[in-house]
Amino acid sequence: METKSNEWEATTRKNVRHLAYWTGGWALTIALSAFGPKFLWDYNFSISILAILVSTIIGVGMILVNRKYFNGLDEMQRKVNMDAMAIALGAGVVGGMSYSMLDAAHVISFDAEIGHLVMLISITYFIAFIVGSIRYK
Amino acid sequence: MKNRIKVLRAERNMTQEELAIEVQVSRQTINAIEKQKFDPSLPLAFRISRLFQLTIEDVFHDDQPGTSDSANATIIPSGPRM
Numbered sequence: 001m002e003t004k005s006n007e008w009e010a011t012t013r014k015n016v017r018h019l020a021y022w023t024g025g026w027a028l029t030i031a032l033s034a035f036g037p038k039f040l041w042d043y044n045f046s047i048s049i050l051a052i053l054v055s056t057i058i059g060v061g062m063i064l065v066n067r068k069y070f071n072g073l074d075e076m077q078r079k080v081n082m083d084a085m086a087i088a089l090g091a092g093v094v095g096g097m098s099y100s101m102l103d104a105a106h107v108i109s110f111d112a113e114i115g116h117l118v119m120l121i122s123i124t125y126f127i128a129f130i131v132g133s134i135r136y137k
Numbered sequence: 138m139k140n141r142i143k144v145l146r147a148e149r150n151m152t153q154e155e156l157a158i159e160v161q162v163s164r165q166t167i168n169a170i171e172k173q174k175f176d177p178s179l180p181l182a183f184r185i186s187r188l189f190q191l192t193i194e195d196v197f198h199d200d201q202p203g204t205s206d207s208a209n210a211t212i213i214p215s216g217p218r219m
Contacts, residue, residue: 008161074162076175136169 015069022062029055080132088125095120138176139198142167145189160184 032040033051041047070081096117103112146156153171157164160181169175170185177185186196 008158074166075178075181076166076169077163079175133165136165136174 012072015065015072018065019062019069022058022065026055026058026062029058076136080129080136083132084125084128087128088121091124092117092121139173139200140170141196141198142185143171145191145196149189156185156188159188 029051033048033055036051037043037048070078073081099112099116099120102108142156146153153167154164157167160167161184162181166175166177170177182193182197186193189196
């Protein structure tokens with residue numbers, strides 16, 4: 001029984017750790033691609049392309065690791081995650097389109113940035129995940 | 138879906154954590170199943186039943202009207218037809 005416990009918990013912990021590494025790595029390469037041209041390599045075309053390429057490759061790795069983490073969850077944890085993802089996706093599409101239209105119609109005084117959309121999706125996912133977890137407690 | 142997991146666990150002096158380890162899910166999932174907040178998949182229901190050496194019907198009961206469980210309930214005779 002103890003061995004089984006250790007195996008399952010160890011696998012879950014390993015998946016979470018890998019996901020954290022890849023997400024952190026992706027965030028770092030995104031920051032490097034965003035701020036590097038201005039502060040580090042003076043808009044050198046080749047370095048910028050390389051940084052974006054590395055960021056994209058690490059992003060693909062992060063997606064695959066996230067999928068592995070998701071498949072390692074048990075069925076209730078998967079349901080909570082899927083519900084949260086469905087709400088986050090809906091909020092992203094509906095919120096993103098509304099935000100874009102506000103910008104196009106000059107209702108807002110600033111440009112609609114993709115970063116705001118990413119934040120909306122992340123926050124929505126986080127809240128939906130917490131609410132879902134509480135619901136099944 | 139109603140179930141007898143809590144009773145069956147108690148009969149065997151088994152904690153939620155121990156049952157969760159045996160059927161390879163989290164303790165929270167066992168708790169949610171016991172409280173009827175989450176219905177397990179058929180494979181998980183089989184794993185739980187097999188662990189208790191019972192059939193699925195002995196562990197889980199469908200509480201929807203019109204099912205075999207509700208058909209076994211006491212039948213109240215209706216009044217005379219008009």
